[in-house]
Amino acid sequence: MKALRLTLESFRFAWQALKSNLLRTILSLLGVTVGIFAIISVFTVVDSLEANVRQSMSFVGDKVIYVMKMPWTFDQPDYPWWRYFQRPAPTVREYQLLQRSLSDNQRGVAIYAATGGNTLRVGSNSLQGCALMGVSYDYRNVADLPIEEGRYFTTQEVEAARNVAIVGADIASTLFPNGSALGQQFKARGLTFTIIGIVKKEGKKILDTPSNDTNCVIPFGAFSKIFALSTNGLTGVTPTIAVKGRDEDVGLLDLEYEMKGLIRNIRTLKPREEDNFALNRPEMLTNMVGKLFSVIGIAGAVIGSFAMLVGGFGIANIMFVSVKERTNIIGIQKSLGAKNYFILFQFLFEAIFLCLIGGAAGIFLVWLITLVPQDAMPLTLSAANITLGLTVSVVIGVLAGIIPAVLAANLDPVIAIRSK
Known part of the structure; x- marks a missing residue:
């Protein structure tokens, strides 16, 4: 006191x-x-x-492992750069095999491919610089796609490669300024698509990274009808396989080891042969x-x-x-x-x-x-x-x-x- x-x-x-x-x-x-x-x-x-x-950088997702040609970080400075270009691109067959073979360490396996600089049209209205992205059904389990209006694809729409689309907020407001874009049609690359969903507006970003606002998501089969997929990793659009891990798998180590073994087996790599693929994780960029x-x-x-x-x-x-x-x-x-x-x-x-x-x-x-x-x-x-x-x-x-x-x-x- x-x-x-x-x-x-x-x-x-x-x-x-x-x-x-x-x-x-x-x-x-x-x-x-x-x-x-x-x-x-x-x-x-x-x-x-x-x-x-x-x-x-949120577009890369969380607890996801990406199967790609090139690594996001180059931990081996002496590795010949030209060998990266010689690697084969991930394929639909590899995606299907991974989807069937992976154990319960994963919460979803998806394949997607994207191209930028596309023009979407509705009559006299058009919007340039849009990204067209073809995705498999499980893409919603792998990436964050907050749909504000409408719905996601059905399995039938994805398997039948129907011309349906989920568009960003800027696409919806630009092409259809006088009403709702749901159920409306637009043209892209000569094909007509029907809008079934509109993604929540994301706004400006400090980095020029992919934005949902100008992104047009379509079934992977519909995307394949427009663009040729790469097989050698040099020509065509190179797809990416994404696998969502479980929260119980700390560091996704179990999932990474399992994926590495499966992909090496799918590509028939011998024990002493080096990997001809890269397993990328968002932690590489965030670190x-x-x-x-x-x-x-x-x-x-x-x-x-x-x-x-x-x-x-x-x-x-x-x-x-x-x-x-x-x-x-x-x-x-x-x-x-x-x-x-x-x-x-x-x-x-x-x-x-x-x-x-x-x-x-x-x-x-x-x-x-x-x-x-x-x-x-x-x-x-x-x-x-x-x-x-x-x-x-x-x-x-x-x-x-x-x-x-x-x-x-x-x-x-x-x-x-x-x-x-």
Whole structure:
């Protein structure tokens, strides 16, 4: 109880000292405000940028293994690049065999292929630069395809390669601006398709990655009627086989080992022959993104710390001046029985107060910036960054105020009273 009373008393003395020198207080906390603003704004921008980049890469899915010719990351720099081009492309036969042979380690096996730069037409309305994607029925189990209106394909539609389509929001609004696009028809590559579903609008992305807004999904058989599929990996459209793993398979290691063995067996590779395929996972890209932004975050923190250092020196200088001005009061307090730790806490809390107020002001400025509307990269001030800013403020307050507080606590009361 006594400790709490002394603590509150120290806070009260510190607050009165700050109010009595308001202009000096404001000038002192400006350095801390700028420092915290610099650090937290950097972390906020980096976190928001990383979140937007990861969101832009959401098209690769989660817990999915992709069978492809080329790896997403090149872990073997000495591997001859031309061998990648000699690899065969994944085929429909391999997809069918995988679908029949894989154990319960998977939640869905799909094959898909896509081409960009297509033009969709309805009378005089047209939309260029659309992606046509042919998918098998299980594609909805592998990838995220949030249908806002309508429905997904039926197994009969996929097996019969019917001309039905699920279109993005931009396609629906552009081709049919005056009403619902469901049940309407459009032309693509000389064929007429009927719209059975509309995907939820995705909006702008910071990266130029595939967007559902301009994506037209059709059955894989219908896609094969328009485009020739690649067999050698050099000509035609190269399909991709995607396998969704289970949550219980941590790291998808069991699924990867099983798929590798099956594909090697399907392609009749001998034990000593190297793989002529790549098993890609989204973790490869997300790990690269994480490493990149960790480096950016460290660089930003180092730059911001210089501003914080200047603010810390400013607080320390003001605290030395404050001790000098209040030396007589310190002597009177000690002569009336004030303990050394009471004097120490009084000045230490004053320094922490200064830094906390300055840090809160810096965080408030960052929050104001996050309110500015942005389509490409909305900024978000996280609770972790707010906590970090306040914690750094407290640490700087302790470091800047500890030496002046110790000097004040160790003053001789007689000499201190005579100082005025």
